[in-house]
Amino acid sequence: MNFFLETLKVTGLFFYYLLESLVFLIVPRRKKDVSGEIVLVTGAGSGIGRLLSLKFASLGSTVVLWDINEEGLKETGKLATKNGAARVHTYVCDCSKRQDIYRVADQVKKEVGDVTILINNAGIVTGKTFMDSPDSLVEKTMEVNIMAHFWTYKAFLPAMIASNHGHLVSIASAAGLVGVNRLSDYCASKYGAVGFAESIALEMRDMGKNGVKTTVVCPFVINTGMFDGCEAKWQTLLPILEPEYVAEKIMTAIRQDQEILALPRSVYFLIALKHMLPVKAAVIFAEYFGVMSLMNAFKGQGKRD
Template sequence: MNMQSILDSELFALIGYHIQLKISFALEIIILLYTVMKAWTLAIIRFFFNPRTKSMKDEIVLITGSGHGIGRQLAVEFSKLSATVVLWDKDEEANITTREMIKALDGKCHSYVCDVSVKEDVKKVAEIVCREVGDVTVLINNAGVVCGKNLLDIPDELIERTFRVNLLALFWTTRCFLPSMIEKNHGHIVNIGSSAGLTGMNKLTDYCASKFGVTGFTEVLNYELVFGGHDGVHTTLACPAHVNTGMFEGCKLRFPFLMPPLETQVTVRRIMLAILTNQKIVCTPRSVYFFAFMKTFLPVDVMQHILKFCGVSTFMDSFVGHQENHFQSSESKPCSNVEQLKSGKKSV
């Protein structure tokens, strides 16, 4: 075989290889379009018709910040579904109240004092729970704090506390309970974020930054599970707007009749439905989806004008916060940085 024949054969082989690559790429594009259209169709159907709910019987559900509001109501709802509920809260007295409410419903419940802002405390109490109750199959990261000050007015200690409770605690609790979920390919991680973790709010620099972190944490955790082939372990990110729990007591938008404070029971029912149907993200009210979508394509200045019109710029001006017991707002009386840290507002 002469040199020309060899060159011709190599040329034909190269052409054939490029054609094969293009055909393979075209096929993958077709498959991608099919899967995307299928996902879109299922999402549209799900928007109008709720899918079948899963059973919670014999599941072990751990809820942080279970002593008040959303955490307490979630605990009650899960107990009604025959789940074993594990209560975590720094406030022992409030946690006992939640436990007694569940016991009155003949529910199965275990309560523990745990400060989720302390990594060592989380690990220690997690080991006790696994030993005394069993492997947690549903983890609900609900505990959170809010300071409600301008960036330059927030003591360093409160900034660190916000991130320890609102964000870092999710890492510690998830790392404690996720391995057993992955091993069994069965479980659910639920993170209570906020609409402020999708669209920022004035005078909530630390809070919004931590909640944006919750959004990113949940999104990437879901990627790790899906791309890792753990299809039996689910994630849900809940992003409610202002819930009437006392955490943002005194705050209001310019037109409250358009977006009034959410009632706890209504919010919890929506979150429960999302968990029971393995919904990846749930925003309450639905207008939160709209604002989050607008933010992605509107110019920054335009979005600022819209948010100012809605009252986001003045939402925190009348902030009071919790006013009873250890929820006493640090803004209701003068106090030192240390006193502010000790009386940091605890979420529900």
């Protein structure tokens, strides 16, 4: 009897959530108010990190900006102040070093307060074949792109759990959903970022902390300089994304408590194909869409934001 009732419950919820998602494709979800929130953005000195910082500033949030680039950090701070941030706090932080993250996190908690929206955005890319990637760069990629997420969560998640209020945002990558030629360390770090964020989301659900939201962002190549030279074969399906467009989509996803955001929408289709098709058939499509040759002309800057 219990099996029957549980099966009935699961079936009912399945169709309810399916219908809900279809409705939200037509009727946009209500956007939450982020004024007064304390928003920490790593890699805030440029690119997507800067754009997100300015957008939160314009909505009346207190913005806490982290970057290893002091000049870029100062510029973002000035712009955030002009954009109407409630308060602006800048901190030079090397996200590849656990102790530096913990040290600066303690400063933030003492000088600003408990972070309520954490955006792990800082990232780097090597862009070499696996055998040509120096050990030091592989380690640095893992330290910045995924290990930093562990340490920032350790630092700021306890307060969110205690108050049952907060939002964890991981700027991952479409390369965290599918392997890409000449991006072995980057893909590994981004797969890790996606899996880690999803696992924490399930932990929050299991703990009954439904006030702590999570969003994982998986964009294709963004025109920030990080992936200069990269170009997919069919631009209509996999266009190089403009930073302003991506930042606006991320803001909407955060304010609507969207769990996962892939950009462009064709990424959802390609990932579904990957999991449905035989491996050899999926590789043919990867070659057709230009994924295999994406990094052939790579000359990026190596750092994201």
